[in-house]
Amino acid sequence: MSAIAPERTGATTDRTGVTTQAIEESQSVRLAPNYWPFVVPALVVVGAVIVFPWAFTLWMSVNRWTLGQSRSFAGMENYLRLASDPRFWESLVNTLTYTSLSVAAPMFLGTVAALIFDARFPLRGLLRGVFVMPMMATPVAVALVWTMMFHPQLGVLNYLLSLVGIPAQEWIFNAKTVIPSLVAVETWQWTPLVMLIVLGGLASVPREPFESAEIDGANAWQQFRYLTLPMIAPFLMIALIIRTIDALKSFDIIYAMTQGGPGTASETINIYLYNTAFSYYDIGYGSAMAVVFFIVIVALSFILLMLRQRSQWIDAEGK
Amino acid sequence: MNSRLLSQIGLFFAALVIISPAILFFLWMISLSLKFEIDNGAYPPILIPENFAWSNYAKVFEENNFLLYLWNSVLVTGTATLLALLIGVPAGYGIARLKAERSAVVIMIARMTPGLSYLIPLFLLFQWIGILGTLWPQIIIHLVVTVPIVVWVMIGYFETTPMELEEAANIDGASSWQVFRLVALPIAKPGIVVAFILSVIFSWNNFVFGVVLASRETRTLPVAVYNMLSYEQVSWGPLAAAALVVTLPVLVLTMFAQKQIVAGLTAGAVKGG
Numbered sequence: 001m002s003a004i005a006p007e008r009t010g011a012t013t014d015r016t017g018v019t020t021q022a023i024e025e026s027q028s029v030r031l032a033p034n035y036w037p038f039v040v041p042a043l044v045v046v047g048a049v050i051v052f053p054w055a056f057t058l059w060m061s062v063n064r065w066t067l068g069q070s071r072s073f074a075g076m077e078n079y080l081r082l083a084s085d086p087r088f089w090e091s092l093v094n095t096l097t098y099t100s101l102s103v104a105a106p107m108f109l110g111t112v113a114a115l116i117f118d119a120r121f122p123l124r125g126l127l128r129g130v131f132v133m134p135m136m137a138t139p140v141a142v143a144l145v146w147t148m149m150f151h152p153q154l155g156v157l158n159y160l161l162s163l164v165g166i167p168a169q170e171w172i173f174n175a176k177t178v179i180p181s182l183v184a185v186e187t188w189q190w191t192p193l194v195m196l197i198v199l200g201g202l203a204s205v206p207r208e209p210f211e212s213a214e215i216d217g218a219n220a221w222q223q224f225r226y227l228t229l230p231m232i233a234p235f236l237m238i239a240l241i242i243r244t245i246d247a248l249k250s251f252d253i254i255y256a257m258t259q260g261g262p263g264t265a266s267e268t269i270n271i272y273l274y275n276t277a278f279s280y281y282d283i284g285y286g287s288a289m290a291v292v293f294f295i296v297i298v299a300l301s302f303i304l305l306m307l308r309q310r311s312q313w314i315d316a317e318g319k
Numbered sequence: 320m321n322s323r324l325l326s327q328i329g330l331f332f333a334a335l336v337i338i339s340p341a342i343l344f345f346l347w348m349i350s351l352s353l354k355f356e357i358d359n360g361a362y363p364p365i366l367i368p369e370n371f372a373w374s375n376y377a378k379v380f381e382e383n384n385f386l387l388y389l390w391n392s393v394l395v396t397g398t399a400t401l402l403a404l405l406i407g408v409p410a411g412y413g414i415a416r417l418k419a420e421r422s423a424v425v426i427m428i429a430r431m432t433p434g435l436s437y438l439i440p441l442f443l444l445f446q447w448i449g450i451l452g453t454l455w456p457q458i459i460i461h462l463v464v465t466v467p468i469v470v471w472v473m474i475g476y477f478e479t480t481p482m483e484l485e486e487a488a489n490i491d492g493a494s495s496w497q498v499f500r501l502v503a504l505p506i507a508k509p510g511i512v513v514a515f516i517l518s519v520i521f522s523w524n525n526f527v528f529g530v531v532l533a534s535r536e537t538r539t540l541p542v543a544v545y546n547m548l549s550y551e552q553v554s555w556g557p558l559a560a561a562a563l564v565v566t567l568p569v570l571v572l573t574m575f576a577q578k579q580i581v582a583g584l585t586a587g588a589v590k591g592g
Contacts, residue, residue, distance in 0.1 A: 035412070035416045035417045036417070037495070038416075039410050039417070041409070041410065042409075043410075049437060049441070050432065052440065053437045053439075053441055056443075056444075060440070109337070112337070119330050121328075121331045121334065122327065127335070128334075128581075129573070129574060129577040130338050130342060131337065132580070133341055133570060133573055134341050136569050136580070138523070138526075138541055138566040138569060139541075140526045140541040141541070141566040142344075142562075144544065144558060144559070145348045145351065145559060148351060148558075153362075154364075156347055156364045159362070159364050188344070193584070245430065248433075249434070251433075251434070251527050252527065255526075256526070273433075274527075277435070277438070278438075278531055283443070286439055287439055290435065290439065293436070297432075297433070298431065
């Protein structure tokens with residue numbers, strides 16, 4: 001489809017849409033339809049809720065400004081303060097720990113789930129529907145119920161552990177176990193999204209190579225490793241990128257369950273940013289943090305996007 | 320034949336294992352919401368109590384202004400979704416036909432930006448304009464969530480609809496707007512349904528915007544249920560009942576529209592990379 005399209009709409013795909021359209025009008029009877037009016041309202045809205053806030057955030061970040069007090073120009077002061085703020089560095093480490101765990105676990109489990117749901121078996125549609133429900137459930141509501149389940153004395157999880165002889169844990173109430181416990185909730189909720197993306201990839205895998213591999217005597221693992229995995233690699237990369245962005249931005253679950261505690265043991269950049277801006281009302285410093293946080297997200301996404309292009313290129317060569 | 324049956328049974332049980340965390344969680348949630356305090360505090364825990372505490376649900380609506388917050392949620396999600404459809408469906412059409420990757424990137428950045436970084440400047444802006452006590456700040460900021468979803472789903476959908484009819488209409492002298500309104504839009508109905516459902520779900524679930532922008536009168540349900548935790552003597556039954564009330568509409572929607580949601584998320588997510 002895309003092979004035909006560029007020829008047909010060649011004139012309008014040009015960046016200088018207006019002039020090429022004028023040329024086309026004089027040359028041919030068929031007018032190239034003007035599609036820009038359809039896009040402009042959305043660009044205006046997105047611009048208003050993105051461009052304005054960013055411009056304003058940049059300006060606030062170079063000011064000394066706590067709500068209710070007077071504002072004064074501070075230059076790079078807020079950024080320098082960030083660099084020497086141990087709480088910020090701790091939150092950065094927490095963010096990276098939380099993110100890498102909340103990417104790795106759903107990626108693994110989601111891929112396994114996709115391989116299962118790609119096969120045919122009774123009640124597949126119903127079971128897949130139930131599997132998808134956690135990612136649709138309201139995160140705050142989910143977090144509250146998990147908080148009750150994590151309760152050290154009355155929680156159902158410690159009871160379940162006691163059945164198999166594992167001693168009671170303090171889960172989110174202990175600085176050492178709080179991040180893995182939160183990651184468990186995040187994994188519970190977001191594994192289905194990875195599953196859906198990988199499932200989409202598996203659906204596009206052709207059957208023939210597997211038939212010839214079978215004839216050549218390749219076992220199930222070899223078929224997965226050398227056929228399935230390379231073919232779904234682009235989809236795994238997409239899942240990886242989306243999961244990374246979402247995990248970095250994670251707020252609802254952490255805030256509702258621990259608010260960054262105990263102490264600051266689960267305080268990610270996003271939570272520290274919230275506390276700075278909306279608990280201490282230090283919006284100058286909070287804005288600087290928002291800028292740095294955004295740079296971290298964009299940098300990580302960019303690295304992953306580059307990897308994705310490489311994986312697509314390998315994929316194209318493989319075909 | 321026999322081995323095929325065996326592998327089907329094996330797969331069925333593997334699937335059962337992998338969905339068991341979801342099943343157990345929701346079962347326990349329902350159980351918590353239907354137990355009196357004494358049963359919720361029992362050890363070992365009780366899954367099905369002797370007496371069901373239906374009063375937990377009555378309490379939620381009686382004591383916490385939940386009907387008002389339910390109405391707020393409906394207004395915020397409804398308005399933000401309708402506005403997003405109004406703006407986003409034509410935009411998805413335009414971007415798909417223009418093959419304007421750059422516009423699509425602008426929309427993508429919206430997904431990458433953490434919600435909190437919109438909140439500081441917009442919070443101040445809303446304060447200056449003096450609309451902080453109303454629902455408008457939340458409706459406007461929910462567009463950050465709903466518009467990208469709608470645009471993304473619609474780009475994916477319009478890319479797959481055939482061009483031939485539109486070209487024929489174009490040759491017959493129809494304007495771009497007429498082609499869109501009379502040819503493209505009717506075919507796109509299933510795509511619009513998907514966009515609508517996903518937009519409703521993610522707007523309904525949103526918490527971070529409300530926690531900053533909502534006052535006592537303008538809370539949405541996720542904020543209201545969170546506040547129950549912090550202000551009330553924490554009693555588990557009513558809290559779990561409230562959590563269930565908040566998320567039930569979304570779960571029901573998920574069950575009835577499972578196929579569309581799966582299709583939309585797969586397309587949207589794949590596009591979203």
